[in-house]
Amino acid sequence: MxxxxxxxxxxxxxxxxxxxxxxxxxxxxxxxxxxxxxxxxxxxxxxxxxxxxxxxxxxxxxxxxxxxxxGVDIVTRRVSPGVARCLLALTQLLMLYVTWLFLDGSWKQTVINLHVGAPSTGISMALFHGAGLVFCILSGLLIFTQLVRNLMGTLPAHTPAEPSAAEHGAVE
Structure with missing residues (x-):
């Protein structure tokens, strides 16, 4: 797989x-x-x-x-790993909802423009709007898989790299 x-x-x-x-x-x-x-x-x-x-x-x-x-991790870096996983799950659910909204709009635009040709080539404009359709379906599956892995505890924890000395203002 x-x-x-x-x-x-x-x-x-x-x-x-x-x-x-x-x-x-x-x-x-x-x-x-x-x-x-x-x-x-x-x-x-x-x-x-x-x-x-x-x-x-x-x-x-x-x-x-x-x-x-x-990513903005100002909150998740300051909470326990369990709370961080819950916040990640909430974020993933919100991403799935927005992906669903985008999928719905892409579907409607693809159907509307199925028989509309581009001005100079005549290519169906559904191919243009279909990119969003394909993106939403495949990204929705990816986000859902990540959500399931997060809820099962098998998603690796994302730990940001420690800031370097230069980022703290130290002179090397």
């Missing part, structure tokens, strides 16, 4: 890199064509925007998995 999950997140990292490369190549090519040859790629902006949206959602899910988002 761990191999499957690691493979999935490796695919996500590859998707992020592919999106970055595609965006860079499309925009660079379009700039060169516009300024050098007075022409351009009519689809460059739409494909770049679509790749950027998928890149953002894939990156957000990677950070969710790696606990890389900004």
């Amino acid at each position: 761990k191999t499957l999950i690691d493979s999935y997140f490796l695919v996500l990292k590859t998707l992020v890199i592919a999106c970055l490369v595609a965006i860079t190549c499309l925009i660079f090519t379009n700039v060169v064509l516009r300024y050098g040859f007075n022409s351009g790629l009519f689809f460059s902006e739409e494909i770049s925007r679509l790749a950027f949206v998928w890149l953002v959602f894939a990156g957000a899910q990677l950070m969710l998995h790696e606990n890389g988002h900004i």
Whole structure:
């Protein structure tokens, strides 16, 4: 199971890199064509925007998995580990609720825009809004798994690194 999950997140990292490369190549090519040859790629902006949206959602899910988002631990560092686990569970429940709200909105937008084409390429705008749909489903599963592991006590405790001497204002 761990191999499957690691493979999935490796695919996500590859998707992020592919999106970055595609965006860079499309925009660079379009700039060169516009300024050098007075022409351009009519689809460059739409494909770049679509790749950027998928890149953002894939990156957000990677950070969710790696606990890389900004966290405020001013309270949890000052309470007992049991209370910290309860606060983490409360946070995870709130995240599941917000993910549900986002899933509901993404679903509605995807259905509404299913037969709406993008202006220059004609690609269904459901592909644009579907990124949120995919993100919510997969992130909801990830958050739920983390919540269950937290409640069972198998989620490793997140202990922030001790501040260095430089952060305390000491001169080395």
